[in-house]
Amino acid sequence: MSSHLRPPRSRATGRITLADVARLAQVSPITVSRALRGERAVDVELVARVQAAAKELGYVPDPAARALASRHSAQVVTLIPMLSNALFVDVLEAVQRTLRPAGYQMLMGVTHYDANEEELLLRELLQHRPAGLLVTGFERNEATRQMITKSGVPCVHLMEISDTAGVYSVGFSQTEAGAEITQHLLQRGRQRIAFVGAQLDPRTLQRLAGWRQALKQAGRFDPRLEWLNPAPSSMALGAGLLAQIRQAQPDVDAIFFCNDDLAQGALLAALRLGIAVPGQLAIAGFNDLPGSDQMLPPLTTMRTPRSEIGSAAASMLVSLINGEAVTPSCINLGHQLIVRAST
Structure with missing residues (x-):
């Protein structure tokens, strides 16, 4: 940019304005506004010129002014x-x-x-x-x-x-997804399917509703198989809850965890405790989070389109x-x- 085109800072505030950028880039203020918002209709060459001017001047858009101008x-x-x-x-x-x-x-x-x-x-x-x-x-x-x-x-x-x-x-539908993964466990011949929920946010409770629905339809619902913990979901919590379930209800042969991090922690705990998965215990998660396909064994889960x-x-x-x-x-x-x- 030529130095003679560089405008002075605003005397009132010391801020470089959109109009200053427009003068330096030799375009209209509306072109500057559109170029800096990333609108595709602005010519690539003009965008480059505006961005260069804004960078040279150290221009930072004023969101408050923009909001007032456009409502x-x-x-x-x-x-x-x-x-x-x-x-x-x-x-x-x-x-x-x-x-x-x-x-x-x-x-x-x-x-x-x-x-x-x-x-x-x-x-x-x-x-x-x-x-x-x-x-x-x-x-x-x-x-x-x-x-x-x-x-x-x-x-x-x-x-x-x-x-x-x-x-x-x-x-x-969180409820339908919860029912489908429970039906999968039933189809694999599992008789005592526990549900583990953490955080207990609305979507976790909807998955719980799906689990209940599937087990009631199969005549296998038992409220004692609900393990609900308001703590944040984590691998450590999943490991701890697996140990609790195995001690309190050793006849449980499948666990549906409301989130993959819980299930990942449970899989690691099963390795430490010598529990054969899926031989003794089937484990399923939810969301298909990173790492679930790399667990030992790889985790069955519900992939969600985040x-x-x-x-x-x-x-x-x-x-x-x-x-x-x-x-x-x-x-x-x-x-x-x-x-x-x-x-």
């Missing part, structure tokens, strides 16, 4: 329960890959499965005038529901599905933001039973 920002609020679970990382990466080319940025909040924390987060994040909302599931307190409704901000629900009119969702959910939900939200008609309002991406040697 909403270019940000999409995405609320997830936890970052320690790899499945939500997969969702977030897919959301970001979809939003950025459309000119939107992700503003993330972590609720820690706490309805009150979710309410506080949403109250704070709505002050940024987001263009849209992506929220996990449907279980939340009434104050949060009212905030979402009254904000007028388009909202898509992740990981679960609903046929309620006017509600947009992308996910799969990346596909993130991409489809973000695309649906962009359409809603743009005022487009979205049909269907509920997208069920299904699930896939992955049978490996642990069952």
